[in-house]
Amino acid sequence: MSRNRPAPPAPEPLAPLIDAHTHLDACGAGDADSIRTIVDRAEAVGVRAVVTIADDLESARWVTDAVDADPRVYGAVALHPTRADALTDEAKAIIERLAEHPRVVAVGETGMDMYWPGKLEGCADPVTQRDAFAWHIDLAKRIGKPLMIHNRDADADVLDVLRAEGAPDTVIFHCFSSDAAMARTCVANGWMLSLSGSVSFRNATALREAASLIPAQQMLVETDAPFLTPHPYRGAPNEPYCLPYTVRALGELLGKPAEDLAQETTSAAARAYGLTSC
Template sequence: MTTATTGWPEAPEALPSPVVDNHCHLDHRAYSKHVEGGLLIPVDEALDRAAAVGVTRVVQVGCDLEGSRWAVETAAAHDSVVAAVALHPNEAPLLADAGRLDAALAEIDRLAGSGEHVRAVGETGLDYFRTGADGREAQHASFREHIRIAKRRDKTLVIHDRDAHAAVLAVLDDEGVPDRTVMHCFSGDADFARECVERGAYLSFAGTVTFKNAENLREALRVTPLDRILVETDAPFLTPSPHRGQPNASFLIPLTVRFMAGIAGVSVDELCRAIDANTDRAFGGPWAHRT
């Protein structure tokens, strides 16, 4: 059901323990336009709505220079937010064609070192769905440099992997896996999940795990150790059922968590506590909860 006053789905029942949305895009245009006749959602309101249902912290993720700078500024202004900075893999070929990739990577390096509120380098990685073979060299070069930045700055590496499972692992194995690595919006099967966990990665599940055609994700979740499971929205994308097709927001994470608990065979409270603790380890320690 969608509320008439906000244009967003009604808030689900609050979770019994706090969790973290470890990947969202609060700056995306879907937050700053009318949605189904609804109202604009400022950052404070988005965070308050999330906290009201137990999603008390978020990781704001940059995908380009503008978004990465905004993430850093937003995290500096909100104690419950930390930032991730990067060039999305689909940005890399565009910047390379314009002769600006090296300069952009240097700016990401600078942003990654700009404060404790910047916890991650991401989302970086490989995307063979939107970028063709002619853009892969730039994607690989960008991914490798992001890995090096994460290691140099002691930041968590957040990986975007779309239709590129084997290539992502090959680059990680060649460069060496950072101490803290998150597979954002995990999209593989059980075998790929095992390979990622063997390399020390955390697997982050989004609303896609609730989709009817996503049995591969549910199989992956079943084999993922409880201490390696994270949850995210990738908001405003990947809205969980039963609201698929509407814009997503951090306050809808309880739908995904409750679904995941059933698949993982644990109580909702146990999964919440595991996710909260896992996120602290995955992102280099705790930060303030939203109250």
């Protein structure tokens, strides 16, 4: 994602939509006014609600302020797997308290990341990630909220931890990027798979094949903004208002009307997150 590229133009409206995973703070939101500005842009093209995600303690605190700033904003809190080293007893207590907020609708993003260890300075090692993932799984089960998983190059590890710990009732694989075999496993377990702008990338062959295997009731859509801006704006800054581009690309891929996908993914997101006003 390059800040030097202009932001994509607003797409044609497509409603209703829910952005199942975004990072409003990383999109430049700070105070309540800037949050409303970003969400207003999204609502103007049909995105009725967004779920903004924390990946460290600072952003977790910010998320719980953001969800109170605008009724269209919901949140999720956790430590990102690459930051699992920071999951001290004090951090656990803070995350657990923040996760109880009624507008925090998931524990996440947590999981396993085997891409960054050895490449990113300070990235948590696999053992530490695994322990942190297990703790977040337990938290999600104890408070009865969905578990939102970050999985990068770690299919076998993630499945192993979920088997060992026992999955919560609702599991969401955010920005699903695995192959058809992993998609079949997730679908068979009743887990939700959330697709981002990467499904519009022509070189994402395995992901595009996997997308066709996801039943409507288990499919979500997300921006993961400010990252993964959909084609043809790949590399430009992303925001929730860009979600219709992804849904239309997905509709083209699946041979399905984008309007139907909008309805289906909104219903699935509302059900997964327990939203009653979308």
